[in-house]
Amino acid sequence: MHELSIALEILDIVEKEAVKHGAAVVRQVHLRVGDLSGVETGSLAFSFDAVKGEKDLTRHAVLAIEHLPVKIRCAPCNEVFAGTGHMVICPQCEGFETELLQGEELEIGEIEID
């Protein structure tokens, strides 16, 4: 359960950015979460809603989560594949010489303010 500290961190970053832009209110926070990030998004959304009221600016913020599936490149096959679940093994040659292109993200893409 580290989703609560992540939610607090997101609110912190968002609040600072909103203040910098002279926002009256934050409407939406767009978050990208990779399937390998280790974050449980249901629990993160719950935590976010539980603590967003602590700051006036974020009281009405909606957390929009975009899931990023695992994407790998297999060097011997020279092809890009969708990973199977959390696996980074090549689905074609079953080799381990793969490079992770996507799946470990935990980042705020953009915020919407008024």
Place this chain on the structure above:
Amino acid sequence: MEKIKLERKVLSRNDLLAAELRSLFERENVAVMNMVSSPGSGKTSLLEKTLGSLSRKLSIGVIEGDIQTDNDAARIAKTGAPVHQIQTGGACHLEAEMVRKALTHFRLEDLDLLIIENVGNLVCPSAFDLGEGLRVVVISTTEGDDKPMKYPAMFRSAHVMVINKMDLLPHTDFDIEKAINHARSLNPDIKILNTSCRTGEGLDEWSELVTAFVHENV
């Protein structure tokens, strides 16, 4: 309505502090190892064995992380190694800030190796960089061999996987090959060692691995 592009990694405060710790450790020539596992995999026993075999050659300090009690720190203190206990008081993982505070209890310039025993948990500690150079995940043959599959983030972030309690293997249904294949399919570069703290199996290789890590860093 205005849209502001941020493109910012979250957890940046912990990551930033961890990066500071990492450069502090480099300046002080201390190799730092973060040990993670589920509860009861034998992490503290492995640590006792490590101190037993390496403390004559290396100066080793230990940070113990637990939710409650200083039982583990008391076990480690018996080996003579300087030890500091962090009681997280409910938090299920250590964060870089907790480690930074704990460092005031050590003379870093006197240490070759600092071992951080994280809270027994395979989920949350994976997301918190502590500035370590080596992350070791310990599992044991009395657990499910699907641990890597169930906790992929941890096994992806670890450099080494130790499979402990090899002496009990004949009494369990633990499938070593399956566990290793699963770990490799998540993390192709992970090093794997099989150990038993009771019979001593694999402990020489383990000590060699830790020693090599310290010499690479110091």
